[in-house]
Amino acid sequence: MAPxxxxxxxxxxxxxxxxxxxxxxxxxxxxxxERWSAEDTYGFDRAAALTGPRExxxxxxxxxxxxxxxxxxxxxxSYTHTxxxxxxxxxxxxxxxxxxxxxxxxxxxxxxxQNYYGVRCDPSLPYDPxxxxxxxxxxxxxxxSRRNFVELCMQLTEExxxxxxKLWRRVGLSVDWSNVxxxxxxxxxxxAQRMFLQNLARGEAYAQExxxxxxxxxxxxxxxxxxxxxERPGAYHRISFxxxxxxxFIETTRPELLPACVALVAHxxxxxxxxxxxxxxxxxxxxxxxxxxxxxxxxxxxxxxxxMICTFGDLNDVTWWRELxxxxxxxxxxxxxxxADPPPGVPAQPYDELAGKTxxxxxxxxxxxxxxxxxLDGEPKPITHPVKFFEKGERPLEIVTTxxxxxxxxxxxxxxxxxxxxRGKEIQWVPEHMRHRYDNWVEGLNGxxxxxxxxxxxxxxxxxxxxxxxxxxxxxxxxxAPEASLPVDPSSDVPPGFDESQRGEPGGFIxxxxxxxxWATSSLSPQVAxxxxxxxxxxxAVFPMDQRPQAHDIIRTWLFSTVVRAHFEHGTVxxxxxxxxxxxxxxxxxxxxxxxxxxxxxxxxxxxxxxxAVRWRAAGARPGADSPFDEAQMKVGRRLAMxxxxxxxxxxxxxxxxxxxxxxxDRITEPIDRGLLAALAKVVDEATAAMEAFNYTRAxxxxxxxxxxxxxxxxxxxxxxxxxxxxxxxxAQATLALALSVQLRLFAPVLPFVTEEVWSWWQSGSxxxxxxxxxTELPTGGDPAVVAVTAEALxxxxxxxxxxxxxxxxxVETATVIAPEAQVAALEAARSDLxxxxxxxxxxxxxxxxxxxxxxxxxxxxxx
RNA sequence: GGGCGCGUAGCUCAGCGGGAGAGCUCUCGCCUUACAAGCGAGCGGUCGCAGGUUCGAUCCCUGCCGCGCCCA
Numbered sequence: 001m002a003p004x005x006x007x008x009x010x011x012x013x014x015x016x017x018x019x020x021x022x023x024x025x026x027x028x029x030x031x032x033x034e035r036w037s038a039e040d041t042y043g044f045d046r047a048a049a050l051t052g053p054r055e056x057x058x059x060x061x062x063x064x065x066x067x068x069x070x071x072x073x074x075x076x077x078s079y080t081h082t083x084x085x086x087x088x089x090x091x092x093x094x095x096x097x098x099x100x101x102x103x104x105x106x107x108x109x110x111x112x113x114q115n116y117y118g119v120r121c122d123p124s125l126p127y128d129p130x131x132x133x134x135x136x137x138x139x140x141x142x143x144x145s146r147r148n149f150v151e152l153c154m155q156l157t158e159e160x161x162x163x164x165x166k167l168w169r170r171v172g173l174s175v176d177w178s179n180v181x182x183x184x185x186x187x188x189x190x191x192a193q194r195m196f197l198q199n200l201a202r203g204e205a206y207a208q209e210x211x212x213x214x215x216x217x218x219x220x221x222x223x224x225x226x227x228x229x230x231e232r233p234g235a236y237h238r239i240s241f242x243x244x245x246x247x248x249f250i251e252t253t254r255p256e257l258l259p260a261c262v263a264l265v266a267h268x269x270x271x272x273x274x275x276x277x278x279x280x281x282x283x284x285x286x287x288x289x290x291x292x293x294x295x296x297x298x299x300x301x302x303x304x305x306x307x308m309i310c311t312f313g314d315l316n317d318v319t320w321w322r323e324l325x326x327x328x329x330x331x332x333x334x335x336x337x338x339x340a341d342p343p344p345g346v347p348a349q350p351y352d353e354l355a356g357k358t359x360x361x362x363x364x365x366x367x368x369x370x371x372x373x374x375x376l377d378g379e380p381k382p383i384t385h386p387v388k389f390f391e392k393g394e395r396p397l398e399i400v401t402t403x404x405x406x407x408x409x410x411x412x413x414x415x416x417x418x419x420x421x422x423r424g425k426e427i428q429w430v431p432e433h434m435r436h437r438y439d440n441w442v443e444g445l446n447g448x449x450x451x452x453x454x455x456x457x458x459x460x461x462x463x464x465x466x467x468x469x470x471x472x473x474x475x476x477x478x479x480x481a482p483e484a485s486l487p488v489d490p491s492s493d494v495p496p497g498f499d500e501s502q503r504g505e506p507g508g509f510i511x512x513x514x515x516x517x518x519w520a521t522s523s524l525s526p527q528v529a530x531x532x533x534x535x536x537x538x539x540x541a542v543f544p545m546d547q548r549p550q551a552h553d554i555i556r557t558w559l560f561s562t563v564v565r566a567h568f569e570h571g572t573v574x575x576x577x578x579x580x581x582x583x584x585x586x587x588x589x590x591x592x593x594x595x596x597x598x599x600x601x602x603x604x605x606x607x608x609x610x611x612x613a614v615r616w617r618a619a620g621a622r623p624g625a626d627s628p629f630d631e632a633q634m635k636v637g638r639r640l641a642m643x644x645x646x647x648x649x650x651x652x653x654x655x656x657x658x659x660x661x662x663x664x665x666d667r668i669t670e671p672i673d674r675g676l677l678a679a680l681a682k683v684v685d686e687a688t689a690a691m692e693a694f695n696y697t698r699a700x701x702x703x704x705x706x707x708x709x710x711x712x713x714x715x716x717x718x719x720x721x722x723x724x725x726x727x728x729x730x731x732a733q734a735t736l737a738l739a740l741s742v743q744l745r746l747f748a749p750v751l752p753f754v755t756e757e758v759w760s761w762w763q764s765g766s767x768x769x770x771x772x773x774x775x776t777e778l779p780t781g782g783d784p785a786v787v788a789v790t791a792e793a794l795x796x797x798x799x800x801x802x803x804x805x806x807x808x809x810x811x812v813e814t815a816t817v818i819a820p821e822a823q824v825a826a827l828e829a830a831r832s833d834l835x836x837x838x839x840x841x842x843x844x845x846x847x848x849x850x851x852x853x854x855x856x857x858x859x860x861x862x863x864x
Numbered sequence: 865g866g867g868c869g870c871g872u873a874g875c876u877c878a879g880c881g882g883g884a885g886a887g888c889u890c891u892c893g894c895c896u897u898a899c900a901a902g903c904g905a906g907c908g909g910u911c912g913c914a915g916g917u918u919c920g921a922u923c924c925c926u927g928c929c930g931c932g933c934c935c936a
Contacts (some may be wrong), residue, residue: 229936436868438933444935552933591931630876632888642901650898802893802905809896
């Protein structure tokens with residue numbers, strides 16, 4: 001019978017491969033990774049899933065890692081967290097749709113290709129079909145065409161992906177490796193372009209010439225989501241403008257923008273400047289006349305309370321420019337240098353002293369000029385202030401006016417914003433409080449989502465522009481790629497009705513030069529993974545997906561953008577649950593990252609402690625909580641894994657191996673045995689409830705607590721009975737078999753390797769395809785107190801031996817247990833197990849006041 | 865400055881209205897025929913501080929202090 005996820009293998013005794021003499025953790029990963037692959041243990045049964053009810057599917061929108069990046073222990077933890085859920089859901093009998101993707105768009109890959117091959121992209125070069133990268137990269141990067149560059153990106157990422165896949169398999173992720181996507185594949189690019197065209201057709205995407213935050217190093221536009229504020233040193237320069245009734249002093253950190261000044265602004269309630277509103281002043285050095293205006297965003301207690309508005313020094317300038325309808329006087333170019341020509345109305349002198357300079361040197365020169373002219377009042381006052389940076393950049397952002405594509409995200413539209421906030425409420429957040437990150441972000445947006453990037457390796461906009469007779473692009477009438485032709489690369493493909501010779505010629509056409517932001521493509525991971533564009537049947541079955549696992553730092557980017565896209569295209573949320581994992585932090589509580597140099601390489605740790613041990617440690621990090629990396633903890637996980645192997649071997653050797661699990665319950669007669677299973681039933685219920693709430697930490701904890709007392713107390717108590725061959729032995733053996741079966745399954749999601757190993761010794765099929773345990777598998781009516789109280793009495797005997805510093809094997813002449821009346825019967829019920837385990841010759845059990853106590857008289861030690 | 869989370873044993877963390885807990889570390893023992901990569905026993909905390917609610921507060925409320933993350 002082919003394994004069917006809906007009816008997992010039932011335990012079948014006799015299918016044993018035998019219990020090894022000396023079980024070992026070493027080599028388990030290799031063995032089981034290979035076996036799971038060969039047997040397709042984690043395959044998604046598409047046919048069965050499509051015919052079954054939606055509730056029988058669990059679909060996961062796995063984060064696609066950047067394969068050209070590097071993985072550290074933090075990644076291993078968070079992907080493992082997802083795997084816990086996937087394995088649990090699979091054992092619940094669901095068809096688990098668990099693909100893996102690789103997100104190789106954008107900057108990280110471009111940089112890696114540049115360094116790895118020693119090349120750089122020059123889009124003006126023609127494609128060279130015979131190009132081979134240099135054998136050893138030269139310091140001087142070899143310029144190559146965009147298409148050659150992209151080919152190298154594809155080639156290198158493929159190698160990187162293979163490495164990543166190997167690691168993920170080693171980590172034990174139960175991914176369906178036949179279902180892998182790349183965000184740069186033909187079909188992903190087609191999906192992204194088709195979706196973009198849909199957004200465009202519905203008016204959800206648009207192009208606009210607008211002030212844009214711009215990174216001069218990378219020469220690309222930057223979206224709000226990619227910004228970060230950094231505290232930077234600066235200085236207030238107090239500069240005098242000439243007003244109608246004498247000088248007006250402003251304080252600015254960017255005096256070099258003086259030629260870009262279009263107005264002065266103060267708060268409408270500011271008495272000091274009220275008389276100036278509506279009048280004009282003249283700029284120093286350039287003598288340009290600018291109005292004095294009032295606006296609520298001007299801060300009276302900042303500097304002198306009146307500020308100059310420039311094109312554009314910061315985002316406030318943009319707001320003032322827009323709301324007060326001021327002219328533009330742009331002076332900073334895309335390269336971060338002062339433009340060659342002054343803006344209209346600004347005199348060439350002394351502007352040409354600044355032309356071509358970086359903003360830094362321009363500032364130095366302006367300050368000199370202001371000093372010479374006497375318009376600088378005093379020395380600049382050093383301050384530190386927040387400056388906007390691209391999160392990956394090293395130079396402050398400039399604001400330049402460029403033509404860019406945008407997708408609406410509610411930043412300029414209250415109705416859309418409300419709709420997206422409402423979508424957030426449809427998502428179940430784990431942990432719950434992470435939803436605030438989403439709400440805060442959406443409610444704080446102040447513009448639409450800028451998706452154009454001036455990069456090479458990414459999904460191009462499927463758009464061309466006609467050129468007029470003067471060779472200028474006609475932006476108002478973009479030529480869209482026909483749907484059937486997707487994906488297209490407009491820089492090498494030709495729009496319908498044109499031929500290649502017309503590219504760049506007057507009356508011909510030109511390609512949109514940009515590619516999509518990485519989030520604009522990765523925001524479609526649910527659609528790509530679920531086959532929106534390629535497999536509508538599958539898509540209908542698995543979308544909206546059940547789970548989006550991700551880290552909390554990209555709620556504003558990846559999570560939000562995915563919600564936006566699904567909202568527009570499908571009118572739904574993309575998934576019903578967002579499981580947010582925390583970070584692994586170093587001992588100083590700093591987030592682990594390669595750039596900080598505090599990252600731990602996963603493979604070393606996996607080899608040192610074994611995968612199960614590392615997974616065990618990952619399970620100790622609760623959903624959403626940051627967790628310090630601590631190798632000492634790994635040892636504990638390794639010990640647990642070892643213990644499972646050993647106790648498995650022992651229990652099976654006691655006779656549990658030959659127990660028929662289906663009828664085992666009937667043979668369990670001893671009260672302590674029934675009590676054990678009653679306690680286990682409670683553990684199963686608790687662990688199940690915890691897993692349902694995505695609390696794998698709690699589920700593991702209850703299973704583990706039970707397991708250690710099972711090993712240390714219960715097994716010790718019953719082992720001598722189990723060695724016999726009577727009905728008492730049968731009862732113990734049946735109990736051991738049931739308890740082992742249930743516990744292996746409880747541990748299976750966290751410790752897939754050792755549980756599978758032990759399972760294979762006596763069961764057929766994979767434990768990972770077995771059903772998650774249910775309390776109903778276990779006999780009812782047992783009293784857990786029998787085990788607990790008997791174990792307590794045994795502990796008392798052990799303490800006496802420990803205090804006397806004798807071996808646990810030492811004989812006890814008499815032991816007197818005084819216990820509350822209610823516990824006496826429980827102790828009597830387990831009397832022979834207790835006397836055997838404690839090696840007690842004469843046991844008295846008496847009812848008494850207070851908690852249980854044990855008085856022990858050790859047997860005299862015979863002389864050796 | 866705003867939002868969110870967190871301050872409990874040396875470390876990592878549970879508990880969240882009536883007994884202060886686990887694992888690791890540490891100490892002392894034990895070669896016990898599953899496991900010495902083991903087992904047993906033990907030491908260790910005025911639950912951040914100050915108020916309040918309550919018969920009763922680690923737990924609820926308020927305010928501080930400290931740490932972290934996100935956003936301005």
